[in-house]
Amino acid sequence: MKDTDIEDVKSMGLLSPKHLESQETVLPQDIFRNKFTWYSYEIYKSLAFRIWLLLWLPISVWWKMSKNWAYPFVASIFLFLGLAFLPCSHLLFRKRALSKQLTEFSKIITRNAPGTNADDWKNVAASLNSYLYESKAWNTRHFFFDAWDCQEAFRRNILEPFFLQKDEAARIKSFKESVPYIEEAVQTYFAEVDKRWKLFNSEKSWSPVNLENAQLPKETHRFKLTWFLKRIFNPLCLPLFLSFFQNVYTSRNDAPVPRFLSLVVLSLIIVRLFQSMRIFLLSTKMEHKIQFLSTIINEQESGANGWDEIAKKMNGYLFEKKVWKNEEFFFDGIDCERFFNHFFYRLLSARKSLWYLPLNVELWPYIKEAQLCRREGLLV
Template sequence: MKDNEIGDEKSVDVLSVKSLKSQKTVLPQDVFRNELTWFCYEMSKSLAFRIWMLLWLPLSVWWKLSNNWVYPLIVSLLVLVLGPIFLLVIREPSRKRSLSKQLTQFCKEITKNTPSSDTHNWEVVVANLNSYLYENKAWNTKYFFFNATDCEKMFRTTVLEPFSLKKDKAAKVKSFKDSVPYIEEALGVYFTEVEKHWKLFNTEKSWSPVGLEDAKLPKEAQRSKFTWLLGRIFTIYFLPLCLAFFNCIYTSRNDDLISDFLCTVVIFLFMVWLFRNIRMIVLSVKMEHKMQFLSTIINEQESGANGWDEIARKINRYLFEKKVWNNEEFFFDGIDCEWFFSHFFYRLLSAKKSMWLLPLNVELWPYIKEAQLSRNEESLMKK
């Protein structure tokens, strides 16, 4: 009897170990060295890549049969250059098309695993969907999603935003057909989890700055906003544009001064525009950063310009402490902070239209409205 009991205990231990091993989620980010190697692997397995490789067979025959090498060379260079560009262009539409045929399963996984705005909660969804898509021949590899961030992004672009922007039930049925009830259930679960995360964030996860009285806004340390802006855009991240900018300045000493001057101005304005959009992309990496921004706006007691200055000072410290930004100069001052909120949050909410590569923040719409109302109320109280 004792031997049987010992054997049963050992078998239970073995099963528990096996179950623990099976619970370990292995994602493509754990298999590949980085996202670039995963991307190259995915491209090499695509049908478009194989067609591109097959094009070299008739080209090589043409090289041998042709007496004039110029035309085969031109065509070969075109195929060499345009081929990778074509592969890059069709990649995302191809992924979205494949996923759009499996929206029901996608939504079932979301309903079952209840992922929220926390990216780590999406890892189980990634593992399950990668296996499902491969086993059902919806995708030709086992690595459709690279990681949880990739999965959440696809959920946003294929389900959350398109479905939320549909005006009525008929439009939703026309676009999503039989997947509508599953999408509605999945979005209900997702929004519930986001609301829980928001409430938890405002209570237990609330961030309070330390030593904020010593923090200075860039407007207090820099001569002007122009000098601050120059210091932000002339960095290694803008190196190609910086080189083009200085090249235009150098060549402006030549005869064609007007065109060189206009080119210089256009490049500089593009760098300013790119810097402003990059700040939003940086802030959008994690939902908690956007929630902290909105929470700070809502809970700020000061009104008017002083209130926005305090918000800018707090967010500058927060993003620096969280290593999102490499200094405490994310916002120049309160005016810059207010413009940032109006341009990248409230304006997108009002227009309900995506701008460049920026998300619509559909799940944050109630909190964006609350932040806008809180600022308006503070201004009215001051008056």
């Protein structure tokens, strides 16, 4: 912890109070106060920022020597605006640096055998941070902020692109000499996922308590609309609601058609935000998704009642794990089934990468099994 990077961080006053604690594995999250200070430090140490600073020297000379202030003034404005592009250039440099180190990334994964839990990726993140710095592929020791950041990098840069390739020739064209190392890393990761899956299907997996007394929201709410409105009335949606009511007030004298269309668009945005919030909450941890699929597969009852039982179990599980504030995550079995079809099976069928949704590549065998179980149940 006595390298020059840490000294620079100390001088900037970005260290958290716990940075002096001796730890076996140290990541930037243990050094910086928060992710914003880490990101600011990374940009500060980047080549793009240093070039931006050097550009001020000719601008300053130009200001003093120019008789017409307009041109250096316009140049200064553009230089100030360049600050907004520094984060974008930083992200591009990160992606480029990581894409050149996929072989080493895969080797480290194979050695450490991380699983679905983000904490399993701490050693991988720390090892790759050190390797990138020592090999001069990155200019600091803080490439990955935390273990989750490293896990997502594996998902976005190796796992999903590797499985989206149509055949072996396409994989070799995309990943070149890294293919055998990636295959070994993916197999190692899948073996850990399979262990986790078996654990969830063993006696140690979560089991509901007092399910007999559990009620679905469809039994406690007169209409689905009241349940929906109750769920979306939260601080996150407040700006949209204010915009909605402002639009209603300001457009009262407008033509009926434009007024109706604007209200419909705002309503669709609110609904979309609601759906995105649900998938985000369920996708924060792989354990939640594994539990969902395990519950579907282990539920033997067919038809709508089977999905009702799944919805009850998942509502209780997500409330117990503090994913949701009450036991009303799913309205009923139909809502639960649609959620599975839309956010799990549809993505498997399409096999298209979406920036806002993970493809859940490691869960594809279990998603197929869950879909097969439901179809067999409906045919009974």
